[in-house]
Amino acid sequence: MDWQPLILSLELATITTVVLLLVGIPLAYWLANLKRWKPFWETLISMPLVLPPTVLGFYLLVAFSPMYWFGSWLDKWFAIRLVFSFAGLVIASMIYSLPFMVQPIQAALQSLPHSLTEAGLTLGKSRWVILRRILIPNIRPAILTGTVLSFAHTIGEFGVILMIGGNIPGRTRVASVAIFEAVETLNYRAANGYALVLLVITFLIVWMVYWINGRSINTWNR
Secondary structure, X not given: OOOHHHHHHHHHHHHHHHHHHHHHHHHHHHHHOOOOOHHHHHHHHHHHHHOOHHHHHHHHHXXXXXXXXXXXXXXXXXOOOOOOOHHHHHHHHHHHHHHHHHHHHHHHHHHOOHHHHHHHHHOOOOHHHHHHHHHHHHOHXXXXXXXXXXXXXXXXXXXXXXXXXXXXXXXXXXHHHHHHHHHHOOOHHXXXXXXXXHHHHHHHHHHHHHHHHHHHHHHHHO
């Protein structure tokens, strides 16, 4: 069994999750405090949950393609081509997994009492300091949940990955695509190997979340 697709999947999931964590917390905070147009932005961010992966992948493929204005602009001014590249996979995965990071964190922020923010403002703290020192420590389980869900979801991506990256060994051939190719060629032994490794990884990750969150709840109840 070729281990390269599994390594590439782990690299993609790790990079995507780290970037989403940096982007998702401020975005969730903005949404939690948004007054106008909130349903519109929440719907827009949640679209990857309901859109077929091939639909999202198709429009991203069109957007990234050098044949159209955005992809042409990137190619002309920055010599960047996102189609059939690892960078394109990262950006597509971020868009596809964004709601898995944002929604748990937003829900946790909205559940916190407003008195926490008001107390910080009364003491002259900026909203950034309040978020970093007061709010984030109180929503660590939600951050962990969003992180793990984003990681697990990215590892299991197929439709968007195939549309944007194709099946280029060493560059865009991740484990889910390798499973599809192995099944197509009736190589069920290789497909089972990839699938089993992904099954074990995702089970351990999700189990870790429940275990850590359970310990946190028990600690708070003492």
